[in-house]
Amino acid sequence: MTQAYILTLSCPDRRGLVHAVSGFLLEQGANIEEAAQYNDNATGLFFMRVQFACDSQDMQTLKAATAEMAEPFQMQWSLHARSEAMKTVIMVSKEGHCLNDLLFRWKSGLLPVDIRAIISNHREFYQLAASYNIPFHYIPVTAATKAQAEARQMEIIEAEGAELVVLARYMQVLSDNLCQKLSGRAINIHHSFLPSFKGAKPYYQAHDRGVKLIGATAHYVTAHLDEGPIIEQDVARADHTDTVEDLTARGRDTESQVLARAVKWHSEHRVILNGTKTVVFR
Incomplete structure (x- = not known):
């Protein structure tokens, strides 16, 4: 069953962040449904919110994989199931x-x-x-x-x-x-x-x-x-x-x-x- 998730993150800005996140989601078999990003030049921080659908991973597996992806970029992140009120x-x-x-x-x-x-x-x-x-x-x-x-x-x-x-x-x-x-x-x-x-x-x-x-x-x-x-x-x-x-x-x-x-x-x-x-x- 396909599940929808929301990933939010912030980290020091650098080249390749959007590529890294989108590439990671592609590796997880995810389809990006909505994405937004913001670069704060005053603080040098990058912010992103991605909503995606994925039918090959459960939440715990996705969180473990996300933590591994996020670590080199010093990302503060959260992952939530869209269906959960x-x-x-x-x-x-x-x-x-x-x-x-x-x-x-x-x-x-x-x-x-x-x-x-x-x-x-x-x-x-x-x-x-x-x-x-x-x-x-x-x-x-x-x-x-x-x-x-x-x-x-x-x-x-x-x-x-x-x-x-x-x-x-x-x-x-x-x-x-x-x-x-x-x-x-x-x-x-x-x-x-x-x-x-x-x-x-x-x-x-x-x-x-x-x-x-x-x-x-x-x-x-x-x-x-x-x-x-x-x-x-x-x-x-x-x-x-x-x-x-x-x-x-x-x-x-x-x-x-x-x-x-x-x-x-x-x-x-x-x-x-x-x-x-x-x-x-x-």
């Missing part, structure tokens, strides 16, 4: 528009994820979770209980085998320790066009400055608040007649769309970290 845990607080949007897209077959659990520091969305037959975990967080709460959150994430954690308007700052544990696999949606208006109440900050564009930013979570590598952004128009409530309401659609695109691209293995930036093969 990415196990995902969603975290949310009181604003449910992004959560609702992700659940609908997932149920409609528009996101290649497997949503295993929803974690919240409020009870508001337990019925929504139940309507999708998804376990809902209520974990209140205070300054005094933050460490214990995060330990419990991590237990759930590990028990579900989550490869992706989505902060869908989860309005708690994660500790440095949890950020480290979730490095490269936690996506946050911030309701501002970063780097503008970091932190709390960005719509209020935007209104105070009289901006003509409001935005949303999906980025990877790091220990530095709202400074993680950006995956996707978008904007909506604003004018002098808009109230904070107007900006907030208009921004919800932008937030939902931006987060959904980021989750889709990440779960399709189209995003590769490039230091403080990302390479996104759309």
Whole structure:
């Protein structure tokens, strides 16, 4: 049976890398279905994503062969079966528009994820979770209980085998320790066009400055608040007649769309970290 795989890689740039990868796949009896590459002249790094079909190898055999091919080029690589939906845990607080949007897209077959659990520091969305037959975990967080709460959150994430954690308007700052544990696999949606208006109440900050564009930013979570590598952004128009409530309401659609695109691209293995930036093969 023919299986589809996705290979992503990065390494120091040099001549012959595309030839090496395509030649390797030919040796494995693979047929390349989609390929994209990027040479970052500023860092001297090469990035590549290849989707291919192969009927002569299993995953373990392919991984062993890929490791042998990658070693001389100092490649950092990953190999995934295209058919495997990415196990995902969603975290949310009181604003449910992004959560609702992700659940609908997932149920409609528009996101290649497997949503295993929803974690919240409020009870508001337990019925929504139940309507999708998804376990809902209520974990209140205070300054005094933050460490214990995060330990419990991590237990759930590990028990579900989550490869992706989505902060869908989860309005708690994660500790440095949890950020480290979730490095490269936690996506946050911030309701501002970063780097503008970091932190709390960005719509209020935007209104105070009289901006003509409001935005949303999906980025990877790091220990530095709202400074993680950006995956996707978008904007909506604003004018002098808009109230904070107007900006907030208009921004919800932008937030939902931006987060959904980021989750889709990440779960399709189209995003590769490039230091403080990302390479996104759309």
